[in-house]
Amino acid sequence: MRKLFTLRLVGINVACWLLAATTVLAQGVRGRVIDGATRSAIPGATIVVMNTSVGATADANGDYSLKLDPGNYTLRVSFVGYQTASVPVTVSSGEPVVANVTLSDAAESLGEVVVIGSRSTQVRTSVETVAPVDIIQSRDLVATGQVDITQQLNFVAPSFNSSRQTVADGTDHIDPATIRGLGPDQVLVLLNGKRRHNQALINVNGTIGRGSVGTDMNAIPSAAVERIEVLRDGAASQYGSDAIAGVINLRLKERPGTSVIAQVGQQYKGDGQVAQIGVNHGIKIGQKGGFLSLTGEFRHRGATKRAGDYNGPVYVNWNVARATGETDAAYIARRQGLYDQDQTRIRANNFDLSDNMLIGNSQVDNIGGFLNARLPITAKTSFYATGGINYRNGKAAGFYRYPFQTSQVITALYPNGFLPNIESKINDQSLLAGVSGESKGYRWDISNVYGGNSFRFDVTNSNNASQFAQGANAQTNFYAGTLSFYQNTANASVAKDYGSSVGLKSFNVAVGAEYRMDFYRIRNGEEASYRNFDPASGRAGGAQVFPGFQPANAVNASRNVVGAYIDIETDLSERLLVNTAARYENYSDFGGNLAAKLAARYKFTDAFSLRGAISNGFRAPSLHQRQFSAISTVFVSTGQGLEPRQTGTFRNDSPIAQAFGVPSLTAERSVNYSVGVTSQPLSNLSITIDTYQIDIRDRIIYSNQFTRGTSGAGLIVANILNAAGQQEVNAAQFFANAVNTRTRGIDIVVATSPRLNKGTLDLTFAANFNETRLTGDIKRPANLPNDAVFGNFLFNRQDSARLTLAQPKSKIAFTANYRLNKFGAVLRLTRFGEVATYDPANPLLDEFFSPKLVTDFSVSYRVFKNLTATLGANNILDVYPDKLQKTAQPTPSRFGSAVLDNSSFGRFVYSRNATQFGFNGGYYFLNLSASF
Incomplete structure (x- = not known):
């Protein structure tokens, strides 16, 4: 089920x-x-x-x-x-x-034991807990037909959202994942109940979670996962920083035996081929509950191409501005002449206008292994360990560089321009070891987990345009640098249920302490990846698509965190359950924070309960946000296309940020409220409804470009950049605590297993509705004028929409799972709500995308006792999001009028800034699963 x-x-x-x-x-x-x-x-x-x-x-x-x-x-x-x-x-x-x-089949009640969110030994189901918890079993994940954990969760958990990004540098290779429409860094990820390290990559492109640092769950083999627990409630008082939106806990397999999962598939359009094989082998150690579980997995995902036909300039730039004093007729004639020259050369060179961009999924190969073990030491003491390594090799493309862009292209090397690639090498390692036991009713646990992630950037099929003097011998491949983040967390906890001593069913008290060290490093790339060898030429320096990290960007930073908590859970009566927790953490780089929580559940009858919680939480600024800096080429929407700019991201504590008046980063702080009802009116029917409000103040944002100019605001920016020796940088960006938000929503889950004479049928309806809006004023840098121009530089309409409108406002899923003897079938309907994108300044370029219904269907058959084959299709009706609407094509007849275009001269058919479920269309697959 x-x-x-x-x-x-x-x-x-x-x-x-x-x-x-x-x-x-x-x-x-x-x-x-x-x-x-x-x-x-x-x-x-x-x-x-x-x-x-x-x-x-x-x-x-x-x-x-x-x-x-x-x-x-x-x-x-x-x-x-x-x-x-x-x-x-x-x-x-x-x-x-x-x-x-x-x-026997046909569930009498719908629930299993909930572990996350409680440190009590009392057995509780989801209708008995003080906070909403979802449990997704491994076979439910496999049944989605997806191979990555984030995509599996995306189709089984309506409050969870993760869409693959495109033309977004490193974010093409690590999917941002969110809960309840908040940020990737506002959900805490645990592995076997212990904090999982963050990824090294910080999202600095125009994607969901811009400016945030998430956790790369796809570094964990899906074949190693037994189940995933999702706590949908603020839990910073229980688990620490990041748990504003909730907690995701991945539990690894422990059972003996061998299981194999293999899948092959591809998109309807014939691309995006997927191949996966995962093997898990569990070994029973001794007769006292010891085990060793080993998992190996390989995943290949091919690239997809969903670009439109390009209709912009290639060899001759006809998209020119009007000259001073030029008449309409002269301007149109001049553009017409340039356009005709360009078309002549396009035909002469057989330039393919339909195949010069790769927009869609990037190519990724992923291989990893995990172990999970427990070894009893004495009758009540055990040693446990969890460890894993993962290697991912990705290849994504940027924007095509056309031969008319002479400041970016060495035409002797690439006479027809080139499509540069970002090739990533992502390494992930972790090792957890601990000892747990029980003595005189005290349950204790001591553990240490060390883990980290590194992201190496290599740029291929590119050039450094400032090396134009080398002509066809100029360098084409560049090492652009490496990001890395490592974390060491030591924990100690003890708990005891004093219920019998105080005359209650339960009175569980848990206390614990934690010491954590974070390490963040940027290694600069090779000289040719970032240097401008001839500044006077007017040509751009550094590798096109991703200029390498410079020595000035290199950093090796660390901090330590000390924390302690107390967690009390008690059944004050047969009907009333109360949980309260408090946690204090102190960060060496910005100070301390206290979080607390009070939650309760009252059971009116066996079929109806009311639950609620109030808590405050926090999210500490990541070391990445405090220490990241880079010089990169950013494509900025100007209303008439995308304009490349050399943009510098400067550290929060840098002289440039201080000149702007940007204060030091501090923690985001939240207050969470939730009220819900749980009901089990029939033995085979379960209903949970939970409403929530999450207020977050001082959210950390990644600013827009403070662009240099010759007058007004631009001149102020130019003076600051020039004083810092950044004459080649067109714009500056930084991180700042700048906005407050309020998120309100409701989660609904209804599950039933109607009785059938033959076979079993499980039905689940689950929905999430949420809305995020900005509250209060935007906090502007102290040294800049308080005007609209600088306000847009900091946080504009596009940024606001990315926080409030770019993720589905609703997700509704209905699943039917039928089994009869050796036969099974799964039907899933998922409705993704509306999304929208705003232009930075022009409302005429705003885009709105309507809700879409995606249908998945699969059938399975147990071929042999230990082998099951599943044939299915995701998005079986080949549904795509709405196409971009503001795509008026520039043609000779329109040369005299302004062109509103979000498609970048036809290259983007679908939005890359707000995606409900991707734009790759239908996918069919064959899955084989075996157990021995």
Whole structure:
């Protein structure tokens, strides 16, 4: 049963047999979990010992084992699509008790045990928690037909959004991911409950999450993931910085046995070929619950091409401005003459106007491996470890450089211009090791996790135009530099339930401390990647598409963070559950922050509960935002096309930023409110509805270009840049705490499993509606005039729309999953809400894109006992977003009038600034999954 957002409490006929032996070997419980209808094993079934931290997962044969001291216990056995079984067992000295469990289909209630968001040992389902939590099992992720984790989540979690970007430098290779329409850096990612390091790349192009630093979840093999838990609530008081929108926790596989997932597919248009193979092998270590799980995965994603036909100048620039005093007739005639010259040369050189841009998915090859292990040391103490490495090689294209652009093109080298490439090499490593145990009711955990990410930029098929004197011998490939970010986090925690001591069902108290070190580094590129060898020539220096990082950009920075928390959760009565938490963190580079939370759930009846929470949170500025600097070519919309500008991003503490009056970065701060209802009116029907409001002040933004000029505001900028020795830089940018926002929304999840005579049918309806708007005034740099011109330089209409309109305001998903013997079918309908983009200054260039409905369908058949084949299609009806509307084509008859064009002379058919679900069309695939 596909489980989205809610974990399903299950129940119908349970048969359980208890056998005990007398030979003194080991104490505990072992057994097998099987399907009551088919009598086959249920791999992955969850076995939890209630009121303890002990649990296990059934292996490929359905077998499990638990290490327990003598005593009376209750096992809770569950799996998606089956009834949950509560099994009493008595453990005595001697051989393990055998408890075999038979589960039946047709869930009686829809939920499973929720772990994230609570440090209590009390077993709770999603309708029993104080905050909304979604659990997505691995088979639900595989059923999407996607191979990357971010894309899998995008189609099973309506509050989650991730769309691939195009012509966005490094962001083509790492997908920005968000929750509830907020930023990529406002969601915290955990791996096996421990903080996951951020990516090295900072998004500085015009994409979702511009100016932010996210976490690269695609560096984790999807074949290694057992399930993903999504906490949709502010949780900075529990987990620390970044958890303003929520928390995503990826749990890795632990069960013995071997599983293999392989997929091949391609887009309907014949490109974008995908090949994936992932292998997970679990080994049982000893008889006390030890295991070693190893995963290897390879993914290939081919590029897609969705560019339109180019209709701009190629050899001769006819898109020229009117000369002073020039009449309309003379201007039109001059442009007509230049246009005719250009067309003649295009025909003579057979220049292909339909194949000079790569707009769509970039090409990516991804290979990685992970291990997950636990080794008991004593009866109640275990060592655990998780580690992984990942390597990704990407290739994305920038804007085509045409031969008429002589300041950017060495025509002796590229007589017909060239399409430069950014080739990325992304390395990701992590290692977690820890010891956990229990003594006299105290549950303790000590761990350390070290991980990091590096992003190397190589520019190929390009040139440094200032090397024009070398002609056809000029350099074409450049090493442009490397970004890296590493993090070390040490944790210690202890918890105990004092419920029995104070006469309550539960009174769990957890305290913990954390010490974290962040390391950020920029390595400069080779000299030819950034240097202008002949400034007097007027030609651009550095590698076209991505000028390399200069020695002045190189940085090796670090900081440390100290934190401590207390978390209390108690069942004050059979109906009232209360959770409160507080956390203090101190950052060596900007100071401290205190976050707190109060949440409660009141159960009016077994079928209806009310829950709510109020909390404050924070997000510390990343080291990237504090330390990043670069000189790059940025294409800026001017209303009549895209104009390249040499733009400098200067550090927040640099003399240039100080000259502008930009204050030092501080933390973003939030206040979260949520109220929800949970209901289970029928045994096989679950409903959760949660409303929320998230107020964030001092959001960090990446400013627009403060452009130099000869008068007014431009002259002020020119004077600042010239005084700093940046005469070649056309514009300056920086990071600043500048805006406040308010996000309001509602999440709805309805899940049911109607009873059928034959087969099983699981239905899930899930929706998210949200709206973000700006509140208060924009905080302008202190040393600049408070006028509209400088306001647009800092944060303009385009920036505002990117925060408030560029992500779908709603996402609604309906899923039907039917199974009958060896046959299965999944139908998914996903409606992506409207999005919009604004022009920086001209409302006539604003674009609006209507909602779209995407249909996915797949059928599966169990060919052999251990092999299942799935044939399916994503976006089976080949739906595309709305095309750009402001695409009036410049033709000779229009030379005398202004042309409003968002398509960059026809090259962009679809918006690259706001994407609902991408613009690649339908995709069909064949998936093979096997378990042994």
